[in-house]
Amino acid sequence: MRFAQGREARSDEMDAWLAGLLGDVEGAALVAVGGYGRRQLSPGSDLDVVLLHDGSRGDPAVAELAESIWYPIWDAKVKLDHSVRTIAQARSVAQEDLAVVLGLLTARHVAGDPELTKALREVVLADWRKQAPRRLPELRALREERRAQHGELAYRLEGDLKECAGGLRDADSLRAIAASWIADVPHGDPEAAQGFLLDVRWVLHTRTGRAADRILLQEQDELAADLEFESADELMRAVSDAARTIDYACDVAWRRVEQALATRNRSSGISGLLRRGGNSAPPREPLADGVVKAEGEAALALAADLNDPVLPLRIASAAAQAGLPISPTSLERLAASPAVLPEPWPEHARAELLRLLGAGPGLIPVWEALDRTGILVRLLPEWERIRSLPQRNALHVHTVDRHIVQTVVHAAERTRRVDRADLLLAAALCHDLGKGLPGDHCATGAEIVGKLGVRLGFPAHDVATLVALTRHHLLFAELAVHRDPTDPATLAPLLAAAGESGTGPAEFVALLQLLTESDSQATGPAVWSTWRASLYRELGLRAQAVLAGEEQPSTQSSGHEEADRTLAGQAAAAPDGIAVQAVAPGSAGIGRIDVAIPDQVGALALVAGVLTLRHVRVLSAELSTAKAGETGYAVQRWTVAAEYGELPDLVRLRTDLRSARAGSLKIAERLATRDQERAAHHKQRPGTPAATVRLLPSASETATVLEVRAGDTPGLLHRIAAAIAGTGADIERARIATLGPQAVDVFYLTFGVGSETAVGSAVAEELMARVRAALN
Amino acid sequence: MKLITAVVKPYKLDEVKTALQAFGVHGLTVNESSGYGRQRGHTEVYRGAEYTVDLVPKVRIELLAEDHDVEDLLNVIAKAAQTGKIGDGKIWVTPVETVVRVRTGERGAEAL
Numbered sequence: 001m002r003f004a005q006g007r008e009a010r011s012d013e014m015d016a017w018l019a020g021l022l023g024d025v026e027g028a029a030l031v032a033v034g035g036y037g038r039r040q041l042s043p044g045s046d047l048d049v050v051l052l053h054d055g056s057r058g059d060p061a062v063a064e065l066a067e068s069i070w071y072p073i074w075d076a077k078v079k080l081d082h083s084v085r086t087i088a089q090a091r092s093v094a095q096e097d098l099a100v101v102l103g104l105l106t107a108r109h110v111a112g113d114p115e116l117t118k119a120l121r122e123v124v125l126a127d128w129r130k131q132a133p134r135r136l137p138e139l140r141a142l143r144e145e146r147r148a149q150h151g152e153l154a155y156r157l158e159g160d161l162k163e164c165a166g167g168l169r170d171a172d173s174l175r176a177i178a179a180s181w182i183a184d185v186p187h188g189d190p191e192a193a194q195g196f197l198l199d200v201r202w203v204l205h206t207r208t209g210r211a212a213d214r215i216l217l218q219e220q221d222e223l224a225a226d227l228e229f230e231s232a233d234e235l236m237r238a239v240s241d242a243a244r245t246i247d248y249a250c251d252v253a254w255r256r257v258e259q260a261l262a263t264r265n266r267s268s269g270i271s272g273l274l275r276r277g278g279n280s281a282p283p284r285e286p287l288a289d290g291v292v293k294a295e296g297e298a299a300l301a302l303a304a305d306l307n308d309p310v311l312p313l314r315i316a317s318a319a320a321q322a323g324l325p326i327s328p329t330s331l332e333r334l335a336a337s338p339a340v341l342p343e344p345w346p347e348h349a350r351a352e353l354l355r356l357l358g359a360g361p362g363l364i365p366v367w368e369a370l371d372r373t374g375i376l377v378r379l380l381p382e383w384e385r386i387r388s389l390p391q392r393n394a395l396h397v398h399t400v401d402r403h404i405v406q407t408v409v410h411a412a413e414r415t416r417r418v419d420r421a422d423l424l425l426a427a428a429l430c431h432d433l434g435k436g437l438p439g440d441h442c443a444t445g446a447e448i449v450g451k452l453g454v455r456l457g458f459p460a461h462d463v464a465t466l467v468a469l470t471r472h473h474l475l476f477a478e479l480a481v482h483r484d485p486t487d488p489a490t491l492a493p494l495l496a497a498a499g500e501s502g503t504g505p506a507e508f509v510a511l512l513q514l515l516t517e518s519d520s521q522a523t524g525p526a527v528w529s530t531w532r533a534s535l536y537r538e539l540g541l542r543a544q545a546v547l548a549g550e551e552q553p554s555t556q557s558s559g560h561e562e563a564d565r566t567l568a569g570q571a572a573a574a575p576d577g578i579a580v581q582a583v584a585p586g587s588a589g590i591g592r593i594d595v596a597i598p599d600q601v602g603a604l605a606l607v608a609g610v611l612t613l614r615h616v617r618v619l620s621a622e623l624s625t626a627k628a629g630e631t632g633y634a635v636q637r638w639t640v641a642a643e644y645g646e647l648p649d650l651v652r653l654r655t656d657l658r659s660a661r662a663g664s665l666k667i668a669e670r671l672a673t674r675d676q677e678r679a680a681h682h683k684q685r686p687g688t689p690a691a692t693v694r695l696l697p698s699a700s701e702t703a704t705v706l707e708v709r710a711g712d713t714p715g716l717l718h719r720i721a722a723a724i725a726g727t728g729a730d731i732e733r734a735r736i737a738t739l740g741p742q743a744v745d746v747f748y749l750t751f752g753v754g755s756e757t758a759v760g761s762a763v764a765e766e767l768m769a770r771v772r773a774a775l776n
Numbered sequence: 777m778k779l780i781t782a783v784v785k786p787y788k789l790d791e792v793k794t795a796l797q798a799f800g801v802h803g804l805t806v807n808e809s810s811g812y813g814r815q816r817g818h819t820e821v822y823r824g825a826e827y828t829v830d831l832v833p834k835v836r837i838e839l840l841a842e843d844h845d846v847e848d849l850l851n852v853i854a855k856a857a858q859t860g861k862i863g864d865g866k867i868w869v870t871p872v873e874t875v876v877r878v879r880t881g882e883r884g885a886e887a888l
Contacts, residue, residue, distance in 0.1 A: 059821070062821060063820055067820045070820055077814070080815075082818065
């Protein structure tokens with residue numbers, strides 16, 4: 001608690017100032033409440049003050065006294081949260097408003113009549129203790145609301161130190177629970193964790209000059225330096241750890257409250273009297289060998305053998321399957337036990353681990369409890385390195401360790417879809433163990449898993465499968481989202497990866513697909529959507545069809561030939577040669593717009609530009625050509641979402657397309673103006689990676705494949721397509737994908753007959769140079 | 777040319793209008809609005825629950841002025857609207873590119 005002295009000094013300074021403002025008056029006192037009452041003032045904190053009086057003055061005199069104190073504070077631009085009350089008034093408001101009573105629980109005398117402050121404290125504490133059975137459930141509900149609204153500080157990229165679960169408000173609630181005398185709370189670690197978060201808050205206020213409680217990404221490097229951490233990652237890891245300590249302490253405390261209140265209810269009334277005449281001990285129901293359910297927790301049975309090294313896994317899997325927390329006392333006893341699993345693990349130990357992993361959402365709190373008490377790292381030493389490891393990108397909602405647990409939970413939902421559910425769950429557990437080490441985490445993870453799999457007692461062929469799944473766990477998404485599924489070259493890397501596995505190729509592909517789905521879902525909403533799920537499904541079906549010996553549909557066939565010809569016919573019949581139609585919107589405002597226009601170089605750039613002008617976000621595009629009579633038409637199927645509100649009117653779109661083809665709508669100029677305005681107001685975030693442009697030589701059997709990865713900005717696709725059109729290349733197909741802030745666009749290009757387009761050729765170099773220029 | 781915007785206590789509107797007319801201002805716009813400042817809508821004597829912020833009724837007055845009149849107009853409005861208590865409000869000035877009188881089509885200072 002490096003800055004605890006600073007906080008106290010600031011409180012002392014305010015005390016002296018307020019005492020001077022109040023002066024020598026009788027029948028009144030200034031009382032510090034809330035954070036000020038706890039002497040935890042940060043530079044940007046409010047002063048929470050109550051002007052307490054004995055009611056002997058009339059209202060005008062009270063107002064005059066209040067004015068003489070508040071105006072100097074306002075004029076000094078110090079933020080003030082004030083109230084003026086008698087003891088009776090304070091008591092009355094406290095009984096109705098939880099926030100008021102929580103503040104008053106920390107009431108501290110600052111100036112004036114100390115007897116008034118003492119009387120206030122006594123009556124507020126007495127009321128709090130008396131009303132605790134009613135008020136504590138309210139406080140708990142508030143905690144759940146905060147969690148739902150603000151998320152968990154341990155896992156947010158830019159968490160709110162105060163409001164997030166595991167933050168400062170949760171830490172304060174422990175004090176309120178202790179003050180109620182209903183249940184004791186964990187001590188020591190939570191207080192140290194709170195002190196650390198207060199230090200971070202102190203530095204945040206000092207550095208930013210404002211009362212900020214969120215640690216924004218762009219401030220983390222400087223905050224880390226101020227707090228003498230080696231890097232922002234180390235700082236955020238410490239914040240995550242502190243938040244988890246507080247959150248876990250709150251979980252334990254609230255369970256104790258629940259048990260204490262349940263015991264009170266059992267003991268009270270007529271039925272309580274009757275029970276006290278007999279055996280009033282709570283029932284214990286067996287859950288597994290050496291494990292019972294007691295008072296809403298999974299606990300060690302009286303006869304449990306603490307020398308059994310599988311016992312921790314057994315109690316954990318029983319608890320997770322039953323959706324119960326593990327009793328803290330049992331955890332302490334297990335943590336102190338010297339029993340160690342042999343290597344390799346016996347089969348029944350592995351079975352319990354898999355039962356635990358397959359438990360679904362019940363896994364999360366149990367896994368956290370095992371980690372908090374040091375039991376997990378005895379079972380899986382690999383976990384130490386990735387605990388609270390931050391993920392420095394906006395796509396991931398969670399830290400690495402929590403992401404893995406979430407992936408396992410989502411994998412558990414999918415176990416019915418695969419024969420080897422055990423390998424799916426194990427792969428979900430292992431897939432990101434390589435993170436935080438230098439190099440490609442897939443490769444380093446595969447090495448780690450090779451040893452871990454043996455230690456867990458998996459047979460050699462299963463270890464080979466786990467290694468292959470870990471090494472290639474990003475491959476399926478890459479192919480599904482960024483490659484043309486109809487191109488035979490797309491499936492080649494997938495089938496090659498299957499050859500490394502110890503299981504059959506069809507089973508491997510199924511496992512990889514489900515692992516990918518689980519991983520994407522656990523990553524966050526920027527990565528997982530029904531649109532993505534459909535891409536994964538399509539690739540999976542195609543791969544399974546090929547493995548079953550069915551003929552792959554040809555590259556040119558996308559299953560839309562008839563629809564394309566119909567749309568091309570509509571375009572041919574229209575005076576302006578354009579047809580536009582919309583397919584009914586899908587989930588979350590995503591829809592499809594199909595366009596047919598005369599096939600010419602630059603057609604993609606033209607339509608992309610018009611869509612951008614109308615604030616339409618492009619998620620993906622499929623291109624083909626169809627003939628109507630002797631004229632060829634470019635048929636484009638755009639999967640889109642509106643940037644604001646709803647998708648634009650089709651008539652308007654068509655008018656714009658017509659004007660753009662005629663040259664009267666200057667798309668490039670309009671987009672350039674918008675880009676300039678946007679650049680003036682939107683600064684690029686520090687650390688944004690540079691765009692990459694590359695050719696993928698083996699990605700297609702029939703086309704030159706160009707891949708562009710760049711920050712997703714309006715008009716990006718138009719600029720890239722226009723640059724490609726400038727080389728004379730024809731865009732046959734395109735896979736457009738946005739991943740949070742990044743666009744990954746893949747274009748399947750064909751050039752004139754006889755053109756040399758290998759990497760390094762003049763054509764290829766010109767193409768790459770033009771696209772790079774367009775990105776700048 | 778500038779747009780002067782003043783947010784003041786509702787009961788001060790007549791006083792402000794009278795003062796502006798005396799200065800020679802012949803046109804202004806008035807809207808009802810609500811808001812709060814540093815005191816978050818709390819009065820000097822506040823007995824309510826914590827963590828609530830009340831929006832307090834105000835009026836918003838807007839008038840166009842030539843550049844050389846702005847400083848005087850700020851003083852006129854501030855003096856007329858002031859009570860010395862919290863919630864007196866604020867006045868600010870923003871530049872105006874042009875103004876058109878709809879009836880006659882006059883532009884610029886002639887449209888004032």
